[in-house]
Amino acid sequence: MELKRSExxxxEAVSTIITEEGFSKIGINKIARTAGCDKVLIYRYFGNLDGLITTWAKKHDFYIQAYDAFINKVETVSQANLREITKEILLSQLHFTKENKMHQELLLWELSGGLKFNAIRNLREENGHKLQKMLELKADTKGLNISMYITLLIASINYIVLSTLEYPQFNGIDFSNDTSWTIYESTLCDYIDMLFEKINL
Incomplete structure (x- = not known):
């Protein structure tokens, strides 16, 4: 029980430091002091700092979590319902990114070029790509590069959410207004419909 509490x-110390001081202040000694633990426990429990940050990210990065959250649905979904599960996954990404402050901080730090923890990026890429490949295997893509279409939608979600955190006006649209987000969700679904109509699903 003591082990679990220390872990x-x-x-939690990682979240505290990010919230109060930002990613640039993350370090072994700082985390240990904030947690009130001996720094040797970081090596014992997580192997190294990268291991600790990756464990932290599993709670705060959407696509690291997404594989476990959606794999059962994707494995059992019928071809006729592929577009609906695709909508569900991308709308979940949108809601998660809007609501999870730690995820926002992680993405912003990564985009700034400051992220040194490659294990986070690698795990996100691995989990997200596996999920997407499962969806593609379920569909007859007729040679269409679905990955590129989905990539554009994923990037749109991340960019719109992050860019409107401080400045809610984007291309003449006021994203401080809930109605704008409702329209954005509807438009996102329209793009998914267009994609699946291209492959007759």
């Missing part, structure tokens, strides 16, 4: 303290 949780270290993981």
């Amino acid at each position: 949780m303290q270290l993981i």
Whole structure:
């Protein structure tokens, strides 16, 4: 029980430092002091700092979580319902990114070029890509590069959410207004419909 508490303290310390001081202040000694733990526990529980940050990210990065959250649905979905599960996954990404402050901070730090923890990026890429490949295997893509279409939608979600955090006006649209987000969701679904109509699903 003591072990679990210490692990949780270290993981929570990462969130505390990011919230109060930003990703640039993340370090072994800083985390240990904030957690009130000996820094040797970071190596014992997580192997190294990268391992601790990756464990933290599993709670705060959408696509690291997405594989476990959606794989059962994707494996059992019928071809006729592929577009609906695609909508569900991308709308979940939108809601998660809008609501999870830690995920926002992680993406912003990564986009700034400051992210040194490659394990986070690698795990996100691995999990997200596996999920997408499962969806593609279910569909007859007729040679269409679905990955590129989905990539554009994923990037749109991340960019619109992050860019409107401080400046809600984007291309003449006021994203401080809930109605704008409702229209954005509807438009996102329209693009998914267009994609699946291209492959007659």
